[in-house]
Amino acid sequence: EVQLLESGGGLVQPGGSLRLSCAASGFAFGTYAMTWVRQAPGKGLEWVSSISGSGGTTYYADSVKGRFTISRDNSKNTLYLQMKSLRAEDTAVYYCAKARDIAVTGYCFDYWGQGTLVTVSS
């Protein structure tokens, strides 16, 4: 059974940093691209960042580029999102999601974690 478990969310002051983790199990983690998607309170889904199975290719939304870094440790079956220079508008539930197939781009996300809440506030 595929499982994705996010952790690391919490309350952080504007300008602060936070690292999210997504522990994966039940599939060959290193084979599949992974993605972070966020959802601000009462708002829609917003793509944040994606990484290829090897970790060699990454993509970022314009809203986070230069502040967030996506990475993965395939030996630990874990996906990360390092967030710096956090702003109030980064407040959201952050979900990790798994690519359904081994395509580099264009794939759908067939499994999602339960999400972790990040609140940026003083």
Added chain:
Amino acid sequence: SYVLTQPPSVSVAPGRTARITCGGNNIGSKNVHWYQQKPGRAPVLVVCYDSDRPSGIPERFSGSNSGNTATLTINRVEAEDEADYYCQVWDSSSHHWVFGGGTKLTVL
């Protein structure tokens, strides 16, 4: 950047057919994915690659994509289908994933 436009809300009586549209410039040339999200829950994939329905998703759910509009169709709507629905594409020009704004489906 590429924009996907969804109606904010769609209402349908139980047993009828709901159609949720997703508009985008020449969206028919892209692969469109659809997700269902119920309050307080993570999104669930309901249609992949325009019309591919994952295992476990009822046959009542189907998708189509042509021209400037993709459509998620839900036949014989049930109360449990009440949720927010999002379309998604990959924009190869910007190397960005794009989500539509979401459509709230209300079952009357």
